[in-house]
Amino acid sequence: MTTAVVEPASETSSILSRNRLMDALLRSLTRAAAIIVLVMLGGVIISLVDGALPAIKTFGFSFITTESWNPVTEKFGAAAPIYGTLVTAFIAMLIGVPISIGIAIFITELCPRWLKRPISTAIELLAGIPSIIYGIWGLFILAPLLQAYVQPALIATFENVPMLNNLFAGPPYGIGILTAALILSIMVLPFITSITRDVFETVPPMLKESAYGLGCTTWEVVRHIVLPYSKTGIIGGIMLGLGRALGETMAVTFVIGNAHRIHSSLLAPGTTISASIANEFTEADGVMYTSSLIALGLILFVITFIVLACARLLLARMKKSEGRHS
Amino acid sequence: MTAFRKTLTRVSLAVAGAAFSCAAMAADITGAGATFPYPIYSKWADAYKKETGVGLNYQSIGSGGGIKQIKAKTVTFGATDKPLKVEELEEMGAIQWPMVMGGVVPVINVKGVAPGQLVLDGKTLADIFQGRISKWNDAAIGKLNPGVTLPSKAIAVVHRADGSGTTFNFTYYLGQVSESWRVNVGVDQSVEWPTGIGGKGNEGVANMVTQTDGSIGYVEYAYAKQNKMTYTKMINKDGKTVSPDADAFAAAAANADWAKAKGFYLILANQPGANSWPMTAATFIVMYKKADKTEDSLAALKFFDWAYKNGGKMADELDYVPMPASVIDLVEKTWATNLKDASGAALWK
Numbered sequence: 001m002t003t004a005v006v007e008p009a010s011e012t013s014s015i016l017s018r019n020r021l022m023d024a025l026l027r028s029l030t031r032a033a034a035i036i037v038l039v040m041l042g043g044v045i046i047s048l049v050d051g052a053l054p055a056i057k058t059f060g061f062s063f064i065t066t067e068s069w070n071p072v073t074e075k076f077g078a079a080a081p082i083y084g085t086l087v088t089a090f091i092a093m094l095i096g097v098p099i100s101i102g103i104a105i106f107i108t109e110l111c112p113r114w115l116k117r118p119i120s121t122a123i124e125l126l127a128g129i130p131s132i133i134y135g136i137w138g139l140f141i142l143a144p145l146l147q148a149y150v151q152p153a154l155i156a157t158f159e160n161v162p163m164l165n166n167l168f169a170g171p172p173y174g175i176g177i178l179t180a181a182l183i184l185s186i187m188v189l190p191f192i193t194s195i196t197r198d199v200f201e202t203v204p205p206m207l208k209e210s211a212y213g214l215g216c217t218t219w220e221v222v223r224h225i226v227l228p229y230s231k232t233g234i235i236g237g238i239m240l241g242l243g244r245a246l247g248e249t250m251a252v253t254f255v256i257g258n259a260h261r262i263h264s265s266l267l268a269p270g271t272t273i274s275a276s277i278a279n280e281f282t283e284a285d286g287v288m289y290t291s292s293l294i295a296l297g298l299i300l301f302v303i304t305f306i307v308l309a310c311a312r313l314l315l316a317r318m319k320k321s322e323g324r325h326s
Numbered sequence: 327m328t329a330f331r332k333t334l335t336r337v338s339l340a341v342a343g344a345a346f347s348c349a350a351m352a353a354d355i356t357g358a359g360a361t362f363p364y365p366i367y368s369k370w371a372d373a374y375k376k377e378t379g380v381g382l383n384y385q386s387i388g389s390g391g392g393i394k395q396i397k398a399k400t401v402t403f404g405a406t407d408k409p410l411k412v413e414e415l416e417e418m419g420a421i422q423w424p425m426v427m428g429g430v431v432p433v434i435n436v437k438g439v440a441p442g443q444l445v446l447d448g449k450t451l452a453d454i455f456q457g458r459i460s461k462w463n464d465a466a467i468g469k470l471n472p473g474v475t476l477p478s479k480a481i482a483v484v485h486r487a488d489g490s491g492t493t494f495n496f497t498y499y500l501g502q503v504s505e506s507w508r509v510n511v512g513v514d515q516s517v518e519w520p521t522g523i524g525g526k527g528n529e530g531v532a533n534m535v536t537q538t539d540g541s542i543g544y545v546e547y548a549y550a551k552q553n554k555m556t557y558t559k560m561i562n563k564d565g566k567t568v569s570p571d572a573d574a575f576a577a578a579a580a581n582a583d584w585a586k587a588k589g590f591y592l593i594l595a596n597q598p599g600a601n602s603w604p605m606t607a608a609t610f611i612v613m614y615k616k617a618d619k620t621e622d623s624l625a626a627l628k629f630f631d632w633a634y635k636n637g638g639k640m641a642d643e644l645d646y647v648p649m650p651a652s653v654i655d656l657v658e659k660t661w662a663t664n665l666k667d668a669s670g671a672a673l674w675k
Contacts, residue, residue: 068518069518070512070517070518071489071514071515071516071517071518072511072512072513072514072517072518073512139530139533139534140533143537144537147537147538171480171482173482173523173538174537174538175523175534176523253487253526254526254530257487257523257524258487258523258524258525258526259519259522259523259524260518269522269523269524271487271524275487279487279488279489279524279526280488280489280516282387282388282390282391282488282489283388283389283390283391283488283489283490283515283516284390284489285390285393285394285515
């Protein structure tokens with residue numbers, strides 16, 4: 001700093017102007033990067049809407065409520081893929097979220113130091129496996145196991161339980177909605193786990209130690225200190241996992257059975273939006289067929305948007321109420 | 327700084343080199359379409375490249391995709407399992423011709439039933455795939471198989487999940503032999519299946535049938551043979567029981583009258599003849615009549631000509647059936663009269 005004062009005024013101003021130039025450059029470059037995202041998003045929306053227009057015009061709102069998907073007569077309805085997408089994602093979260101949080105709690109609170117590294121690495125590896133590998137594994141390993149042992153047991157167990165016997169009915173194919181949901185739950189696991197673990201680690205040790213000092217059990221510390229402190233982060237992680245579950249294509253199409261039908265049983269084959277698009281797009285001839293598939297894409301876009309919006313809303317609410325408490 | 331500049335020079339040289347080698351490789355023939363003939367096209371291309379140095383860049387993206395690509399003129403030829411109708415060809419200003427043949431085969435997984443032991447006819451097959459026959463010990467199946475004991479097991483139908491030329495040929499045959507199939511389900515590369523689960527690709531169907539006890543599916547012959555699957559025999563149009571093999575496909579093809587088929591629009595399903603396999607299928611090449619790039623189109627034709635003349639043995643090895651010599655003659659005559667180069671002169675002499 002002292003040298004700067006000694007330097008002649010002209011040189012100082014040239015440095016300053018250069019700095020200003022650099023700043024301006026940085027600002028415009030980063031702004032351009034941000035604008036590119038918006039432009040691309042806009043482009044995607046416009047092309048989806050434009051491509052889906054023929055289908056929307058022909059089928060109108062009934063597109064969402066019709067189950068039939070008939071390429072021969074070119075009558076298309078998206079009810080089955082929408083149902084499959086929502087149900088598989090929901091079950092995947094039902095299984096994946098508790099396990100993920102359990103892993104995160106174990107790693108941050110209970111795990112011996114030497115085991116921490118291997119478990120964390122294993123989870124990161126799980127995230128790095130390409131989805132096609134999950135699909136092949138699901139089809140060749142998981143599906144036959146489910147078919148031989150798990151599904152017959154489920155059918156036998158719930159045979160005489162009203163409601164549940166509808167959920168677990170019918171020939172055990174090994175593949176179907178439930179298998180797809182199981183694969184998805186494994187796939188969302190690393191995302192939710194690593195984020196929850198990270199937010200658990202941000203809980204101030206002082207708080208936890210005070211609780212322990214008061215004689216709290218580990219469960220009480222987790223329940224009353226760690227979870228409330230990090231709920232915002234957990235919800236963020238869950239939403240990220242949900243986004244993946246909704247959009248996953250390759251692994252799902254291998255194990256879901258790809259049937260455009262809505263069946264009350266979770267063991268029955270179904271389909272999801274992204275699996276339908278991936279399967280049928282290359283062979284879709286005719287304007288209406290292609291357009292209906294693009295309309296499916298638009299619906300998935302809207303569903304994802306709604307999920308994200310809900311998450312945002314939830315987070316905003318929670319922040320507000322926290323503010324009131326303190 | 328100098329190190330940086332040196333790297334920069336090196337990189338730009340490398341890029342220029344890559345661009346140059348790309349230009350040198352531009353002689354490659356480009357095509358896109360059906361997945362069914364991909365193994366034989368790539369085998370031919372390999373041998374052809376060794377002989378002539380001209381390579382083939384074939385994207386096996388599906389018949390529908392192939393038609394889209396040729397319409398967009400991003401490739402020199404399109405390949406499809408579902409022949410285009412004459413009107414559609416005329417509208418495009420294109421011609422098509424059959425390149426090689428194969429067969430679609432029903433495959434089953436029933437405990438105690440050996441390959442070729444079970445016999446089905448078209449109507450029974452259509453009823454099974456419509457869910458009208460749902461048990462293996464149904465009287466309709468039993469009547470065709472007096473010596474075979476079949477279990478009282480539910481039939482699990484496995485079909486293709488993706489749109490496919492295989493499905494087109496399979497549903498076309500079912501539509502030929504079953505009125506209710508034609509009316510209720512129809513014929514296309516993908517249809518609204520009344521029952522069953524969808525596997526992705528031939529391998530997906532083959533795998534699902536192998537895994538699921540009591541299942542039935544349909545695959546290309548090569549898949550059934552290579553995976554040693556339990557295929558069924560079929561009763562053909564003449565009422566004779568036939569096994570799926572190259573001879574039966576060739577018999578069906580021999581009966582087909584290509585000379586009378588305008589624009590080579592001919593589907594080989596349900597052909598007459600004592601030895602004809604009822605689900606035989608040809609796969610087609612589509613090209614524009616007027617070549618935008620004479621060189622590229624001529625290179626493609628030379629490859630097809632070479633494959634017709636030298637590719638028969640390779641086709642046999644991969645369980646495809648080469649086109650008969652009479653059909654090849656017919657095809658090359660069509661090239662000579664219909665295909666024009668950029669200046670309007672005949673492309674194939």
